[in-house]
Amino acid sequence: MTVAATLAELVRDFRANGRIVIVGASLAGLRGAEALRAEGFTGPLTIIGDEPYEPYDRPPLSKQVLKGWVPADHTALPRLRALDAQWRLGVAATGLDRATKHVLLADGEQVPYDRLLIATGTRARPWPNPDEAALEGVYTLRSRDDAAGLQRALAARPSRVLVIGAGFIGSEAASVCRDLDIPVTVAERGSAPLVGALGGVIGEIAAQMQRDHGVDLRCGVGVSSLEGDAGGHVRRAHLSDGTTVAADVVLASLGSIRNVEWLEGSGLAAGFWGVGCDAGGRAFDINGVATDSVYVAGDVARAPHVLYEYQFLAMEHWDNAVLGAQAAAHNMVNLEPHYRPNLLLPGFWSGQFGVNIKSVGVPPFGDEIVFTQGSVKDRRFAAAYGRRGRIVAAVTFNHGRWLEYYGRLIQESAPFPPPPPGWDRPDDMKPMPADFPEPGVPTAVPDVVLTGHDPNERRAEFRPRR
Amino acid sequence: MAEETPWQQALRHANRANPYPFYAELRKTPVARQPDGTYVVSTYREIVQLLHDNRVSSDPRNLPVPVAAPAEGSAESGAEPITEAVISLEPNIITCDPPEHDRDRRMMTPHFFGPPHAPHLIADLEPEIRRIVDGLLDNMKGKTRIDAVDDFAYPLPVTVICKVLGVPLEDEPRFHGWIETALDALDFGPEAGSEQMVSRLEGARQAVKDFEQFAAELLDRYAKQPGPGMLSAMVNEDGAEGRMSKGVLASNALLLIFAGHETTVNLIAHSVLTLLRHPDALEKLRRRPELIVPGVEELLRFESSVQFWHTRSALEDIEIAGTTIPKGAPIFLAYGSANRDPQRFANPDELDLERPDNEHLGFSQGIHYCFGAPLARLEVQVAVGEFIRRVQNPRLVVDPPPYRHNQIFRGPRHVLVDIDGIRD
Numbered sequence: 001m002t003v004a005a006t007l008a009e010l011v012r013d014f015r016a017n018g019r020i021v022i023v024g025a026s027l028a029g030l031r032g033a034e035a036l037r038a039e040g041f042t043g044p045l046t047i048i049g050d051e052p053y054e055p056y057d058r059p060p061l062s063k064q065v066l067k068g069w070v071p072a073d074h075t076a077l078p079r080l081r082a083l084d085a086q087w088r089l090g091v092a093a094t095g096l097d098r099a100t101k102h103v104l105l106a107d108g109e110q111v112p113y114d115r116l117l118i119a120t121g122t123r124a125r126p127w128p129n130p131d132e133a134a135l136e137g138v139y140t141l142r143s144r145d146d147a148a149g150l151q152r153a154l155a156a157r158p159s160r161v162l163v164i165g166a167g168f169i170g171s172e173a174a175s176v177c178r179d180l181d182i183p184v185t186v187a188e189r190g191s192a193p194l195v196g197a198l199g200g201v202i203g204e205i206a207a208q209m210q211r212d213h214g215v216d217l218r219c220g221v222g223v224s225s226l227e228g229d230a231g232g233h234v235r236r237a238h239l240s241d242g243t244t245v246a247a248d249v250v251l252a253s254l255g256s257i258r259n260v261e262w263l264e265g266s267g268l269a270a271g272f273w274g275v276g277c278d279a280g281g282r283a284f285d286i287n288g289v290a291t292d293s294v295y296v297a298g299d300v301a302r303a304p305h306v307l308y309e310y311q312f313l314a315m316e317h318w319d320n321a322v323l324g325a326q327a328a329a330h331n332m333v334n335l336e337p338h339y340r341p342n343l344l345l346p347g348f349w350s351g352q353f354g355v356n357i358k359s360v361g362v363p364p365f366g367d368e369i370v371f372t373q374g375s376v377k378d379r380r381f382a383a384a385y386g387r388r389g390r391i392v393a394a395v396t397f398n399h400g401r402w403l404e405y406y407g408r409l410i411q412e413s414a415p416f417p418p419p420p421p422g423w424d425r426p427d428d429m430k431p432m433p434a435d436f437p438e439p440g441v442p443t444a445v446p447d448v449v450l451t452g453h454d455p456n457e458r459r460a461e462f463r464p465r466r
Numbered sequence: 467m468a469e470e471t472p473w474q475q476a477l478r479h480a481n482r483a484n485p486y487p488f489y490a491e492l493r494k495t496p497v498a499r500q501p502d503g504t505y506v507v508s509t510y511r512e513i514v515q516l517l518h519d520n521r522v523s524s525d526p527r528n529l530p531v532p533v534a535a536p537a538e539g540s541a542e543s544g545a546e547p548i549t550e551a552v553i554s555l556e557p558n559i560i561t562c563d564p565p566e567h568d569r570d571r572r573m574m575t576p577h578f579f580g581p582p583h584a585p586h587l588i589a590d591l592e593p594e595i596r597r598i599v600d601g602l603l604d605n606m607k608g609k610t611r612i613d614a615v616d617d618f619a620y621p622l623p624v625t626v627i628c629k630v631l632g633v634p635l636e637d638e639p640r641f642h643g644w645i646e647t648a649l650d651a652l653d654f655g656p657e658a659g660s661e662q663m664v665s666r667l668e669g670a671r672q673a674v675k676d677f678e679q680f681a682a683e684l685l686d687r688y689a690k691q692p693g694p695g696m697l698s699a700m701v702n703e704d705g706a707e708g709r710m711s712k713g714v715l716a717s718n719a720l721l722l723i724f725a726g727h728e729t730t731v732n733l734i735a736h737s738v739l740t741l742l743r744h745p746d747a748l749e750k751l752r753r754r755p756e757l758i759v760p761g762v763e764e765l766l767r768f769e770s771s772v773q774f775w776h777t778r779s780a781l782e783d784i785e786i787a788g789t790t791i792p793k794g795a796p797i798f799l800a801y802g803s804a805n806r807d808p809q810r811f812a813n814p815d816e817l818d819l820e821r822p823d824n825e826h827l828g829f830s831q832g833i834h835y836c837f838g839a840p841l842a843r844l845e846v847q848v849a850v851g852e853f854i855r856r857v858q859n860p861r862l863v864v865d866p867p868p869y870r871h872n873q874i875f876r877g878p879r880h881v882l883v884d885i886d887g888i889r890d
Contacts, residue, residue, distance in 0.1 A: 373520060373564075374564075374565065375565070378565075380565070380568070401518075401832060401833045402518070402520060402833075404518040404832075405518040405519055405520055408515060408518070419521060419782060420521075420782070421520035421521060422520060422521045422522070422523055422563070422780075422781025422782060423520070423523065423563045423564060423781065424520070424563065424564040424565050
């Protein structure tokens with residue numbers, strides 16, 4: 001038998017009899033499972049999820065669900081094909097033994113695998129003080145239950161809502177409050193809303209939008225503590241500028257934490273930053289070597305992107321979950337010359353204050369911005385981000401139909417500023433600094449050390465700071 | 467005399483039944499300059515790219531030759547075909563650029579399918595569409611030969627668009643005549659300069675004028691006495707951005723009546739014709755009626771209702787596929803060719819009702835994506851689905867059938883079908 005024939009036989013056999021386990025039962029996990037079946041994988045497939053629910057869609061949670069248009073339990077993701085999978089819902093994975101190829105579950109069971117797809121995503125960063133976080137009326141917004149709880153709280157018409165953090169989730173929630181005519185205060189440590197994702201120039205526009213809609217927006221301040229009443233219900237917050245905000249609902253929208261704790265000790269390059277992997281979704285071990293049995297997709301994956309100087313990007317975007325999972329699934333059941341990368345141009349959208357915000361590329365990678373179409377005054381415009389004379393991202397406000405044009409320019413590494421549009425030119429087309437905050441110093445980053453003397457025997461070791 | 471380019475050949479009336487071999491030739495040069503200076507773009511990738519390029523204008527006022535209608539009586543034979551082809555009207559949403567385009571389309575959308583006014587308008591039309599389709603099929607009982615165009619494809623869209631817009635159905639014969647006259651005079655090919663076409667053009671100008679006056683009068687009537695339908699709503703209701711001027715409103719009304727009239731007729735006619743030519747596909751659809759949804763998408767790809775569009779031009783030099791379209795040049799986007807581009811669709815000349823990833827350009831793409839697409843889809847799904855279910859043993863009588871003259875809105879004039887009967 002030739003080598004090629006042997007390899008083909010191996011692939012056939014794996015597709016028929018291999019055991020695949022997916023940890024994470026959300027968008028990436030579901031689409032990954034579907035893609036495996038579409039790729040011809042017929043072996044046993046197990047999907048593990050710590051939530052008791054079937055995979056559901058998250059974008060509506062901070063919009064339609066909060067507003068009360070759609071019940072939180074009506075957001076199940078459509079199934080695109082029959083899966084014939086074993087679902088283990090409501091039980092968390094707690095460990096990974098790569099030597100024996102087993103996933104350890106919270107109920108003590110061990111699930112064997114031949115190939116593993118990690119799609120555990122992220123969770124909401126809770127309010128740091130546990131006592132204050134436990135007060136009634138304090139919420140985060142990431143899961144279906146979060147959304148259902150916050151929706152009920154809003155439907156009860158609180159006297160004031162305090163939103164801590166003006167990223168996308170916080171801004172969308174503030175927008176919903178205003179739509180429901182509920183007074184809302186937004187406290188943001190940065191100089192403006194959305195500043196981390198879109199920079200200060202766009203942040204200023206977003207700030208004005210919030211104020212125009214009656215949001216009590218306070219930038220450059222943090223929340224020092226939350227205070228409850230005798231019944232344990234949150235009543236007020238103390239801000240770092242010495243002021244106090246009376247609020248009976250508090251939403252902590254402080255970003256996300258990657259669900260990697262269960263991988264501790266697995267020897268994978270997993271930590272604070274996510275799980276490192278190559279563009280094809282193959283997880284790296286802690287030494288930076290690609291594994292051949294563990295794959296990663298979705299929010300928890302962090303892969304180099306060719307368009308962004310091979311920087312490792314974690315993209316918490318809907319289509320990255322889908323396309324990353326599909327690429328990983330393809331690679332899980334194919335051999336090397338047929339591997340496929342996930343070279344998605346990142347993109348996201350958000351709806352707030354009557355404006356549809358869409359973006360393509362990686363705005364924070366840019367340092368300059370130029371308005372290319374439309375009118376800032378009308379909240380209907382496109383702007384491009386540049387870095388060293390090359391367009392790297394674009395954002396649109398109520399102008400999403402042009403995103404594809406900018407996407408193509410980014411893909412082609414077109415010059416910045418981009419060619420002028422034929423019509424609908426803004427008054428001012430001069431590039432200016434995009435005004436992103438300096439990259440913050442991450443806190444509590446675990447340390448990795450090298451051990452061993454002989455260079456060939458050197459290995460990395462994970463030593464988290466306690 | 468120079469040999470005709472593939473594009474010119476594709477546009478000859480003799481080739482209307484099957485322009486596809488010429489399109490295949492045309493695609494060898496994705497962006498092909500024509501002798502009259504027009505740049506014809508025929509490949510999927512390049513068309514999509516230009517549809518999303520904000521250096522491409524859809525406003526005919528940007529075309530190189532002034533397109534104001536010539537004075538009465540000046541025949542202007544031998545003029546540039548583009549000049550002749552574009553009849554001057556106030557700009558409507560298909561012939562203007564942002565920001566005007568965006569604003570006007572935003573003003574129209576809520577009255578057609580968008581919230582807050584009409585979120586269910588189109589879905590709620592389904593029972594009525596079924597009633598009309600049933601009635602048309604009932605009328606065929608006892609016949610052994612039908613014309614799938616006159617007896618079936620034509621009456622449905624016309625009745626529906628009149629209802630949606632609020633145009634009195636009894637006026638239909640008048641504007642039907644105007645539309646036919648105008649369309650028959652529009653020619654973008656080598657036959658445009660012929661005596662016959664030049665003489666038709668005179669009549670066409672008058673028809674458009676009459677049609678415009680009809681629309682203006684209708685709108686005036688609604689201004690005095692509000693009535694049912696979208697046109698009355700647009701005359702009487704202020705949106706967040708106000709209201710369209712009378713002239714722009716009349717032009718858009720004209721566009722809606724016209725577009726709701728022609729394209730869907732051709733699509734239904736082509737669908738019936740295509741399915742009768744592909745008995746296996748017809749049988750599959752009969753057995754699995756749920757395939758009507760992807761099936762209609764495939765039929766739209768296979769025989770695009772709008773074969774190309776002709777009002778676009780370059781506002782800057784645009785480099786694409788190794789060619790530079792110079793600033794000011796007219797650009798024709800050949801959707802009918804893009805939808806058969808083998809670089810995009812596997813076996814494009816095969817009809818595959820379950821074709822995966824069928825992102826065809828039958829409704830275009832980008833900001834000028836077909837405004838009426840949701841309505842057209844519903845009409846064709848119901849019409850074709852019921853035709854297949856109820857018509858017994860349909861057989862084509864003449865193949866290929868006679869075609870209309872116009873190249874953009876390509877469609878058969880008649881599709882004669884012998885039938886055994888009509889099921890209940």
